[in-house]
Amino acid sequence: MSTRRLGVLLLVAGALGTLATAAATWWTAPVDAVGSSTVSxxxxxxxxxxxxxxxxxxxxxVARLLARGVLARIVDWLVVLAAAGLVQQLVAGAGRAESALATAAAEATGVPVLAGEPSATPWPGVAVGCSVLLLAGAVLLALAPARPVRGDRFERVGAAAPSLAVAEVPDGVVPDGEAPDGEGVASRGATGATGRATAAGPPEASDRARATRAAVDDWDALTRGEDPSARG
Incomplete structure (x- = not known):
């Protein structure tokens, strides 16, 4: 299990456990009042x-799920500070039995006086333990390696296709199997034309190259704010 997943697991379990145990009854005590013998x-x-x-x-x-980079780290440590504050408050609150019960007695009877010693439940200690678990998860998340920022990828139209080389037969060079006469010159011219056509590639390749150049020219015109259809 990765550090991040373990941190999330501890954080969620600690938060739910702290909430459940903090809402439970921590202490009870007897009071002297008509219709009410104990308060909690x-x-x-x-x-x-x-x-x-x-x-x-x-x-x-929730903010950590949306944040990235430095902002995510700031949120992580804010969560750590809040979790540490929660642990401190629960530890201090576990020793406030009499004041908490006096407040409850005042609400129930109108007199903040207890008639006996308070009786404690195990929930204060469990709540402190759950808050420590929450703090451990927050620290693990803050120390876990940051996830990389994923940006959108944009593909750019490349430069114009490279021009196709044209191979020409130099003047004065007689191809093999030809005579150096008029027929040879004519044949040599035909052969040179054929060689140029072969080097230049099939007509379909030339059409694709011209279409590519036209598309690039239209794109460049649009980036300059011009209307490609208005060009002559």
Whole structure:
């Protein structure tokens, strides 16, 4: 498993675990009130910043999917900072049992007084562990090799096709099998023409070359802002 995939797995698992355990009941305590004998407090009450920090982490993950290059690295380390802040807040919130329960008692009875010692659940420790898992995933993502930036590829029309060489028979050279007389000269001229036609290639190749040159000329005219059809 690659570092990036492991980081994503730890980040998602840690975020979901932190959210679930922070929403669970962390403590309960008895109170003296008519109609209410106990009050309870969850992690989101004890740690008010837990929810916003989890939202920051989620937004950072979404932004990371869209960002590339330097911006992606900045988002990675912002997620790391948010995850570190979440760990710190949960660790500090795990020791706020009495204040969280007093707030819950005040909401339930109007008097922020407990009638006994608070009873803790295992969820505060589990929430801290999940947040540490989240932080580890964020650090792995930040340290993972960056993905290359993929740009669009544009193909350019190449230069005009190279001109075809024309082979000519030099004057005064008599091809093999011909006599140096008038007939030979005529035959030599015919042979030279044939040689030029052969070197120049078949007519279809010449037509393709001319079509290529015309297309390139039309493209160049368009880039200059001219109308190719207006050319004479």
């Amino acid at each position: 407090a969850d992690g989101l009450t004890a740690v008010p910043l837990a929810g916003p920090l989890l939202l920051v982490v989620a937004a950072g993950v």
